[in-house]
Amino acid sequence: MDLRRLNTVGIVPAAGIGVRMGANRPKQFLEVNGMPILALTLGTLQDCGAVDRVIVVAPEEDVEYCRGDIVGHFGLDKVMEVIAGGERRQDSVRLGLEVAGEDFDLVVIHDGVRPLAGGELLEKVVLAAGKHGAAVAGLPARETVKEVDEGGLVVRTLDRSGIWLIQTPQAFSTEILRKAHERAQREGWSEATDDAALVERLGVPVKIVRGSERNIKVTTPLDLEMVRFLLERGG
DSSP: OOGGGOOEEEEEEOOOOOGGGTOSSOGGGOEETTEEHHHHHHHHHHHOTTOOEEEEEEOGGGHHHIIIIIIITTTOTTEEEEEEOOSSHHHHHHHHHHHHTTSOSEEEEOOTTOTTOOHHHHHHHHHHHHHHSEEEEEEEOOSOEEEEOTTSOEEEEEOGGGOEEEEEEEEEEHHHHHHHHHHHHHHTOOOOSSHHHHHHTTTOOOEEEEOOTTOOOOOSHHHHHHHHHHHHTTO
């Protein structure tokens, strides 16, 4: 399938406050090598030929900062809008979908704090979504996986051969993703931790695309140091 025929919008959820980082500002605005993490992430989408336009979903109080100091300052002209996010990540993506309207065939969701995904992975996920309707990046589990009860006791050991750790980017047919979010809002689905979980509840199969170990989600200070290290090494 020719990626050039797929009109694709990227939605970048970046409205979190980053409690686990322990910093005095949201983690997406912390700097690595002189650039905010969010700017690095958006730069990947900017340079990716599989993505046509981008919508950034930011904390309400930081919308103007994102527009001027990140999008404007770094010349990220694929960004069509910066909007305020909702209470949950799920709400933020839905608001981004509303802004996207009916002009796009595919939507690719990518966390604002995954700056090292790389354009090649983005293209692979978009291409898979164009073929299958839904696709996510992920890595097979390498450690032993155990189910644990509320008291901290092991219930059972799971077969890790079928366990994958899911990342973003995640890409979907716009029609499918919109239906999933509309149903989630209508029926009160609130436990989903990613968009694929909502799509799965529609009964739509989701294709796994092998992700990257470099595709770190910056959540803790150690994650930030890992990203800094990889960038310094040409990561």
